[in-house]
Amino acid sequence: MFTGIITDIGTIVAADHRSGTDAAFTVESGYDAASLALGASISHQGVCLTLISFEPIATGSRWRVQVSQETLDVTCAKEWQVGTVVNLERALKLGDELGGHMVSGHVDGIGEVIAVTPENESHRVTIRVPEPLAKYISTKGSIAIDGVSLTVNEVDDVTFGINIIPHTWQVTTLGRLKVGTRVNLEADQVARYVERILSRKT
Known part of the structure; x- marks a missing residue:
C-alpha cells in the first residue's frame, strides 16, 4: 500500500522486453541499499513491483524487477526503455504518515x-x-x-x-x-x- 507521495525519481538502466512474455527492468535510485530488502514492494510510476535483486552503488542503489504480461497490457511499463525516469515510492509501514490517499499500486x-x-x-x-x-x-x-x-x-x-x-x-x-x-x-x-x-x- 502507498500514499501517492513520491520520495525519489529512478532511472531505467536496463530493459529486457521479451516478445509475448514478461519484461524485466533494472532501476537506479538514490535509496540507500541498506534500507531495502529482497521481495520488497516499490511503486514505479504507480505500478507496484517486487525487488527480485538489489545492490548498493555509489549514488544509492540498483535493483531489478520483473513485470508480468498482464501488467504490461494495462500500464505504460510496456513503453519503458533505458533512460526512462520513473516516480518511486516505498511501501507504507505501520505508523507512517498518510500524506496523500490510499494507493494500491494496481493501475486501472x-x-x-x-x-x-x-x-x-x-x-x-x-x-x-x-x-x-x-x-x-x-x-x-x-x-x-x-x-x-x-x-x-x-x-x-x-x-x-x-x-x-x-x-x-x-x-x-x-x-x-x-x-x-x-x-x-x-x-x-x-x-x-x-x-x-x-x-x-x-
Whole structure:
C-alpha cells in the first residue's frame, strides 16, 4: 500500500522486453541499499513491483524487477526503455504518515494528456481516460497519476483536469508531461468499492 507521495525519481538502466512474455527492468535510485530488502514492494510510476535483486552503488542503489504480461497490457511499463525516469515510492509501514490517499499500486488504465496549460506558477493538465474508468473519477476526488496522488479539479465525460503545483511539477516526472503523453491511472479505491456495492444491489 502507498500514499501517492513520491520520495525519489529512478532511472531505467536496463530493459529486457521479451516478445509475448514478461519484461524485466533494472532501476537506479538514490535509496540507500541498506534500507531495502529482497521481495520488497516499490511503486514505479504507480505500478507496484517486487525487488527480485538489489545492490548498493555509489549514488544509492540498483535493483531489478520483473513485470508480468498482464501488467504490461494495462500500464505504460510496456513503453519503458533505458533512460526512462520513473516516480518511486516505498511501501507504507505501520505508523507512517498518510500524506496523500490510499494507493494500491494496481493501475486501472492508461490516460492520455490532451492539454497542458501554465496557470500562474502551476500547470493545469487535462487527461482523457478510457470510458470504463471515467465513472470512478469525480470532482474533488482523488486519483493517482503515474503514482502521484492528486485532486481532480473538474470532470467532463471522459476527460478530467488537475492542477499541478510547482513543487510537484519539479520533484516528480509530471514535470515532463506534454500533449500525447500516456500516463498510468489508478482511481480512488473508495469509488471502486462503492460502485461494486451498488452494482450488487441492483
